[in-house]
Amino acid sequence: MNNYQLRKMHLDKKTKRGLSSIVTGAILLSAVAVMGVVIVIWANSNLVKHQENLDSTVSDNFNKINEKILIEHVWFDQNGPVINMTLNNIGTVGLNVTTIKITDITSSQTYSFTHTNGGIVPGGSISLTDPFGWVANTPYKILISSARDTQFETQVVSP
């Protein structure tokens, strides 16, 4: 066997071992890449969800904190069973009055009124009228709820 033959035999042996390594490496790399992508996508999606939750919570609380109503004036109609009230938005965000609950403190009886047009811009006011059979010289508790479920309370005595 001459030198040529020996060199060729050595070269052939080296070439066969490198192919398997490449294949294995490619497979491993692909698997890692796939797993990495999946994990990254999953993690990203989780973070996005958390971010949305955080957004929502912060936004809700932010709005609730800045939502303030002044129950400026409550008066009872002398000519019929009607109660009127003027509400003033003294907060920094717009709000929507959705429910007014009036409780007769003496008898604990509660009357609920729903409003769909109770939006008040910051610094604005609204006058609401509800049909309510008030009794003279009776203390009432008035509870006002906004769409964000913030509640404001006052007490009045009918004339």
Next chain:
Amino acid sequence: MRYRRGLSTVVGAVFFIIATTTVITYITYSMNSIDNFSQSVIVSEAQNIDRGREEITISQTTINNGQFNMTVVNTGSLPVHLTRLWVTNQDGVTADQKADLDINLNPGQQQYNIGQSTGISAVSTASYNLKVVTERGNISTFQVSPNTSTRIQLVLPSTVGPDTTFRVTTLITNNSTSPNNIANLIPTLTNNATLVETSPNTPASIATLPQGNTVAFTSVYTAPSTPTVIQFNASYANAPTGSYVLSTIRAETVTAAEEASNSQWSQAASRVGILISGIPNPVETSSTTNTVRFGIGIINPLDRPVQIYSVTIHMPATTSGNYPFKTPLGAVEPSTPSTNWALTADKVIRWQSGVSPATIPSKSVGQFRVTLDTPNNLSNQEILTMIQVLSSEGKLSAIYSISSKNTFSTINVFYTNNTASLITPPIPNNNWGYLYEGIKSGTIGQTFNATVENAGGNTLQSKVKLILLIPADFKEVRTGTALDVINAASGWADPVISTNPDGSTVINVETSTSSFGLGAKAFRYAADVPTVTDTKLYVFQTTTVYPTWSEGNIISSALSEAGIQVIP
């Protein structure tokens, strides 16, 4: 092999960068959100603090040109923006009204004329609640109402001379416990006489009387020429029901008003003593039966009962050796024991208790009454009469003198309950006495019947004048229209009512005819009973004077001291 190792590092690095970037972004976003939220909490808290530091006061409110005129002061430390005025008519006559305001006030600044040109009308006769709203959400309220708690006082002299001028000052205080003004306060002052008003109320009115303030209005009048009692009534326009004060003034000479000022009984009784409850004077000593009514009152203002063992009326024999009285006609009171009122062997009229003394309860008056007759033809003389009482508090005595003669009359003085029973003599024992028991504290217009009686056989050739002394605690002593009817029918002239310097009242009244025949005449008057928290005793003193009696001794005078018990 070197190239392959580099590729995996690159892939790992890419993943690391992606993961790190995502986490850092999330954390940064979260931190930002939390920071924003914190900022909003801080801002909200600052707004709440500002709202707390904001303070406005409606310092006063009047009604000008039919509209409110308010003055609002910024008493806080921040600028204030007034946004709304609410007006509630508390009488319910009109619906609630509002007006938009746009008034900025710096700290310490005040703004006048708020409410003018708002279109909200106001009248001083109605009650209003005013509410001013600020932009930060504070509310200040105020009330304008004539219907508020006030104190009205009248300052005037108790007695004035005829045709003299005098001042009557009305003091009105706004006693409201909440911010409340009386707008357009117009005082009213009326009287029941025809007086010349020299100067009308000054000032005629005031624009506003703030809470806690007092205003004085003064009028000047000229007193009438004739003696009279004038009652003033002070109030103000649209005052609440019952907001007025009454006070009287006597137009007369001052000397007359001082007559009885030194009487020991001009105030409430304070010690155990004998009331000369009824001493007749003069007495007639003719053959006719003379009903001589004696009364001895023992007043007990103490907190303990007083025991009475004996009561005697002692009159020495006259110069002719005769004793002035015979055996009692009737032993009136007490009716027990059976050995009560009698003429003893030593010529003393005596009540004695035996083993069971009479008890005068705490804060009451024990009444001992007896009717006697006189013998015929006693000489004209003053009989010294001594009354003695032996009690658990010691021995009490009082001395008096009685004029006697056969041509005299027998004059008794006492109090009666039923004036109708005086018309048909004899007067029953239950209708003459010296004691008013159980008068309710604070009674308005309690009536009293001071009665004088000629119980002998001769007509008294004189008018009979009564001098009645009423203690200071009894107010508004009066005769009044209804009472005058009875008095006029009984033959009494118009009385003169005077106030003493110590506050007690003297009534001077005399019969309208020049002589006083047989029978009785009751003079009725009324007084407001004092308010007491514990039973209290008073004494009403009555003295008779016979101003035109030429026959007898001018010092002759029947006397009555009646005990008055006022209970809570």
